[in-house]
Amino acid sequence: MxxxxxxxxxRRGDGPSFGVLIERHQAALYNxxxxxxxxxxxxxDALQDACVKAWRGVADQRGGAFRSWMSSIVARTCIDRIRAxxxxxSLDDEEGRVIPLPDREPGPEVQALAHDxxxxxxxxxxxxxxxxxxxxxxxxxxxxxxxxxxxxLGVPLGTVRSRLARARGRLQxxxxxxxxxxxxxxx
Amino acid sequence: xxxxxxxSDELLSAYVxxxxxxxxxxxxxxxxxxxxxxxxxxxxxxxTRAAVQSLPVEAxxxxxxxxxxxxxxxATNAERRGFxxxxxxxxxxxxxxxxxxxxxxxxxxxxxxxxxxTPGASTVGTxxxxxxxxLGSGGVEPRGALASSxxxxxxxxxxxxxxxxxxxxxxxxxxxxxxxxxxxxxxTTLSLAASPASARVSQSVQLTVTATGGDSDKNLSxxxxxxxxxxxxxxxxxxxxxxxxxxSTLRSHEQLTFNISWTAGGNSGSGSYTLIARLxxxxxxxxxxxxxxxxx
Numbered sequence: 001m002x003x004x005x006x007x008x009x010x011r012r013g014d015g016p017s018f019g020v021l022i023e024r025h026q027a028a029l030y031n032x033x034x035x036x037x038x039x040x041x042x043x044x045d046a047l048q049d050a051c052v053k054a055w056r057g058v059a060d061q062r063g064g065a066f067r068s069w070m071s072s073i074v075a076r077t078c079i080d081r082i083r084a085x086x087x088x089x090s091l092d093d094e095e096g097r098v099i100p101l102p103d104r105e106p107g108p109e110v111q112a113l114a115h116d117x118x119x120x121x122x123x124x125x126x127x128x129x130x131x132x133x134x135x136x137x138x139x140x141x142x143x144x145x146x147x148x149x150x151x152x153l154g155v156p157l158g159t160v161r162s163r164l165a166r167a168r169g170r171l172q173x174x175x176x177x178x179x180x181x182x183x184x185x186x187x
Numbered sequence: 188x189x190x191x192x193x194x195s196d197e198l199l200s201a202y203v204x205x206x207x208x209x210x211x212x213x214x215x216x217x218x219x220x221x222x223x224x225x226x227x228x229x230x231x232x233x234x235t236r237a238a239v240q241s242l243p244v245e246a247x248x249x250x251x252x253x254x255x256x257x258x259x260x261x262a263t264n265a266e267r268r269g270f271x272x273x274x275x276x277x278x279x280x281x282x283x284x285x286x287x288x289x290x291x292x293x294x295x296x297x298x299x300x301x302x303x304x305t306p307g308a309s310t311v312g313t314x315x316x317x318x319x320x321x322l323g324s325g326g327v328e329p330r331g332a333l334a335s336s337x338x339x340x341x342x343x344x345x346x347x348x349x350x351x352x353x354x355x356x357x358x359x360x361x362x363x364x365x366x367x368x369x370x371x372x373x374x375t376t377l378s379l380a381a382s383p384a385s386a387r388v389s390q391s392v393q394l395t396v397t398a399t400g401g402d403s404d405k406n407l408s409x410x411x412x413x414x415x416x417x418x419x420x421x422x423x424x425x426x427x428x429x430x431x432x433x434x435s436t437l438r439s440h441e442q443l444t445f446n447i448s449w450t451a452g453g454n455s456g457s458g459s460y461t462l463i464a465r466l467x468x469x470x471x472x473x474x475x476x477x478x479x480x481x482x483x
Contacts, residue, residue, distance in 0.1 A: 001471070015253075015256035015257050016256070018256060019253045019256055020471065022251055022253065023250070023251075023408055023409050023410065024408070024409075024469070026247060026250070026251050026409050027244060027246070027247065027409050027435070028244075030245070030247045031242075031244050031245055034245060035242065040245075040248055041248070044247065044248055044249070047251060048251055048252060051251055051253075051255070052255045055255060055256060117241075118242060118243060121238050121239065121241070121242060122242075124238070125239075136239060137239065139204070140236050140239040140240055141239055141240065141242065146204070146206055161197055161200070161201055161206075162197050164200055165196045165197040165199070165200035165201070166196070168200050168232060168235055168236065169196050169200075171235055171239070172231055172232065172235040175235060175238060176231075182234075182238055183231055183234040183235060183238065184234070
């Protein structure tokens with residue numbers, strides 16, 4: 001059964017169908033949360049919260065792919081959690097005051113896959129504001145379209161385009177600062 | 188569209204994503220092609236995007252708790268769609284004379300050539316190939332490390348060790364039943380071995396689960412490879428390997444081996460147990476192997 005069919009059943013209150021959707025996409029959603037929050041336990045808690053919110057709101061979900069819709073909920077949940085920890089920061093601050101993410105020990109996957117490179121990219125992401133991180137990761141990690149991001153974050157399409165450009169520019173600057181070789185290797 | 192003096196950051200970012208259209212796209216492309224600075228900026232922007240995309244996928248520390256879905260949804264999810272879907276179906280005619288699926292399974296194991304049942308060991312089930320076809324080769328030898336029955340399964344072996352079984356998982360509220368109608372798994376097999384062949388209460392038992400890829404790569408669901416102990420109608424999760432990151436795919440003719448140390452009896456004491464290994468595939472199907480185990 002594909003996502004659209006399971007989503008339709010979920011809208012009618014079918015819990016097992018919703019459970020299948022969560023299981024099918026939880027790895028991608030968890031990694032989105034992990035890269036926004038920078039902490040595994042935080043990411044798992046945020047994803048759990050997002051799943052509960054999504055289940056409560058699924059009856060009103062109208063159109064769009066489950067993964068995109070759910071990614072937006074996860075991203076908003078993560079931003080809210082960061083906001084709760086740092087209530088003086090403004091989400092509308094386009095330049096985005098940088099909220100420091102905790103350093104963490106790399107997992108076995110990271111150790112196995114070019115540890116230094118991954119840590120440098122993580123450091124680059126840490127230099128972004130929570131909202132900038134979310135928008136870059138929604139686009140480049142989870143592959144959401146501009147329209148899906150705009151709908152998910154409740155901002156105009158043009159705002160997505162400008163914020164994404166600013167976030168990428170900032171990330172690029174940080175990567176060039178911490179490890180210029182990364183971009184050369186990717187080019 | 189006039190691009191002067193250079194392509195803006197915003198336009199370049201959108202251009203990288205391929206969301207610029209019409210005259211604007213033509214003008215941007217023409218300028219980038221003829222401008223060394225903008226070509227370099229485009230290259231760096233693509234590299235920045237590629238860096239984010241190259242981040243490794245990490246496995247969830249534990250699956251999402253689906254208790255919020257209520258009793259029906261929390262107890263079962265992927266299994267209901269795949270492995271348990273057959274429960275709602277009428278059994279095939281050839282099953283009709285048989286009292287239970289477990290009996291069928293035992294019969295198939297007994298009849299299948301090439302199955303090695305160690306004398307004294309109580310093997311009640313085996314891998315997908317034997318159960319679905321009834322005529323497969325290989326089987327379960329509960330006394331020691333188990334080599335895969337699949338020919339050529341020697342490359343890319345992955346081993347996962349787990350010293351202590353996490354017994355905190357909630358028992359599954361309804362008893363599992365064994366299906367004799369697995370979806371086609373293309374020769375993928377699953378085996379389970381326990382050493383020693385029986386144990387006293389609290390004795391440490393080494394359990395080894397081996398999944399062997401068949402004719403083609405199989406994507407695993409996030410639940411991956413899991414091991415359970417059933418005692419009466421209660422089933423307890425012993426641990427497993429999450430189906431993400433490194434273990435997201437069981438490749439063709441690859442062995443995925445999971446070792447776990449189980450404290451025999453756990454909190455339930457002595458008696459007859461059924462040890463169960465399940466491999467959860469992304470398409471919703473589940474391969475299962477069972478091993479009867481006596482804790483004295």
